[in-house]
Amino acid sequence: MSEANGVMMQYFHWYIPEDGSLWNQLAESAEELAEAGITSLWLPPAYKGTGGGLDVGYAVYDLFDLGEFDQKGSVRTKYGTKEEYLRAIQAAKKAGIRIYADVVLNHKLGADEEEEAEATPFNPDNRNETVGEYQKIKAWTHFTFPGRGDKYSSMKWHWWHFDAIDYNVYNGEENAIYLLKGKEFEDNVDLEKGNYDYLMGCDLDMQNPEVSGELKYWGEWYVDTTDVDGFRFDAVKHVKAEFFREWLDHVSHHAQRELFAVGEYWSYEVEALHSFVEATGGKVTLFDAPLHYNFHAASQAGDSYDMRTIFDNTLVQHQPTLAVTLTENHDSQPLQSLESVVEPWFKPLAYALILLRREGYPCIFYADYYGAHYKDAGPDGNEYEIWMDSHRWLIDKYLFARKTYAYGEQYDYFDHANTIAWTRLGDEEHPGGMAVVLSNGGDGTKWMEVGQPNQTYIDITEHISESVTTNDEGWAEFRCNGGSVSVWVPQS
Numbered sequence: 001m002s003e004a005n006g007v008m009m010q011y012f013h014w015y016i017p018e019d020g021s022l023w024n025q026l027a028e029s030a031e032e033l034a035e036a037g038i039t040s041l042w043l044p045p046a047y048k049g050t051g052g053g054l055d056v057g058y059a060v061y062d063l064f065d066l067g068e069f070d071q072k073g074s075v076r077t078k079y080g081t082k083e084e085y086l087r088a089i090q091a092a093k094k095a096g097i098r099i100y101a102d103v104v105l106n107h108k109l110g111a112d113e114e115e116e117a118e119a120t121p122f123n124p125d126n127r128n129e130t131v132g133e134y135q136k137i138k139a140w141t142h143f144t145f146p147g148r149g150d151k152y153s154s155m156k157w158h159w160w161h162f163d164a165i166d167y168n169v170y171n172g173e174e175n176a177i178y179l180l181k182g183k184e185f186e187d188n189v190d191l192e193k194g195n196y197d198y199l200m201g202c203d204l205d206m207q208n209p210e211v212s213g214e215l216k217y218w219g220e221w222y223v224d225t226t227d228v229d230g231f232r233f234d235a236v237k238h239v240k241a242e243f244f245r246e247w248l249d250h251v252s253h254h255a256q257r258e259l260f261a262v263g264e265y266w267s268y269e270v271e272a273l274h275s276f277v278e279a280t281g282g283k284v285t286l287f288d289a290p291l292h293y294n295f296h297a298a299s300q301a302g303d304s305y306d307m308r309t310i311f312d313n314t315l316v317q318h319q320p321t322l323a324v325t326l327t328e329n330h331d332s333q334p335l336q337s338l339e340s341v342v343e344p345w346f347k348p349l350a351y352a353l354i355l356l357r358r359e360g361y362p363c364i365f366y367a368d369y370y371g372a373h374y375k376d377a378g379p380d381g382n383e384y385e386i387w388m389d390s391h392r393w394l395i396d397k398y399l400f401a402r403k404t405y406a407y408g409e410q411y412d413y414f415d416h417a418n419t420i421a422w423t424r425l426g427d428e429e430h431p432g433g434m435a436v437v438l439s440n441g442g443d444g445t446k447w448m449e450v451g452q453p454n455q456t457y458i459d460i461t462e463h464i465s466e467s468v469t470t471n472d473e474g475w476a477e478f479r480c481n482g483g484s485v486s487v488w489v490p491q492s
Helices: 022-036 082-094 209-226 241-255 270-279 289-304 347-355 366-370 392-404
Strands: 008-010 040-043 060-062 098-103 113-123 126-130 135-142 162-165 177-180 202-204 230-233 260-263 285-287 323-326 361-365 372-377 383-388 410-413 419-424 434-439 444-449 456-459 475-480 485-490
Touching (some): 022 040, 022 082, 082 209, 113 162, 135 162, 135 202, 209 241, 241 260, 289 347, 323 347, 347 392, 347 434, 347 485, 366 392, 392 485, 419 444, 475 485
Parallel strands (some): 008 361, 260 285, 323 361
Antiparallel strands (some): 113 126, 113 177, 162 177, 410 419, 419 434, 434 485, 444 475, 456 485
């Protein structure tokens, strides 16, 4: 990230309406978001998924169809048409916001025709164990893109472009992952299930020169077509890490500018994240999944959680310049595959911890900002109605404080299990300093230095109405209410 105090926003959640309105909504909201302090937006996958106009975008069918061709039952995607997408990007960039595109390079789904091939079935829970003989199978692996034809690319996909699939038409009942003839699972992927190369659908074979060549060509086409500023890579733990560095270098070279990248390596083992960072030479930042998990655990534990440990075993603790910090995302939200909810009472604390500190590149979640309401089946098969609170009023206050006062030295006061705090001393261009106090237990106070003698401070969260004035040395006692946050800035 090159902007000072940049803030990313994930501009979607899993259950936004399937009415094709998101791109138009973004075009209308861009200036307002920029004024609030958002400097970049991560947009959802913009290409056609196998679910057509209902697909969130991760079940990739055609990377070249950005809502332009009648395929999978619709022209538009869940978010709108190609024209609307390009117009939304232009509006955001005009407002000074960078755009990061969601890129799914791991798999394809929704093939147009079946093909016969030979393969060996493996145990889905242990990818090192075969569960049958090498055999002839029939699989949905032939992608012809009849709605698009040869426009933008003439490549048609066949079984040999993939490593593995999980459905054999000849034996539809069998639960297996079929490793295709002459293929092997990638090394340098996550070791869950023995080898986590295979995730879903038709798994792309990155060793195949036609595949890697097409993906690099697509990257060139995408940047030329959309003028995006960077990428969010989906499911990076299922692909050889070096591929992302190669791909990013190639596309950046083509674009003649440095493109930002953040990867989704969803693991709570921080060592796994360090390994990926090393393999990509620090070119790809990562979402701090371990930090999200700490927030989840803290929100469940209430005042028994030791807040002094909130950053333990996180990426931002060890590699702050490569950590994109977050509270929640579309996979962790209620009823989704990685559900690990940060309870609503803790969200204000979590957002203070990512937005008001020096370390990390914070990412705000759409459903935390605007709120969300939806129904879906849970893992038990029952339907649930979900309401997610909007924290926009408070997040906007934090964004103002981040933009105006969160500069200079940071002094930490992490000396109490429930009440933690820090100050920022400001710099020449952003004087005044700031003090942040938060508690997951009772009311808290901290005697702290902000470097401004005889200065009056007010709590912009309005949780505490009385002001505080520093002494001759620039120290004062700052406080917060129980289970709450107070953000103290100079009284203007």
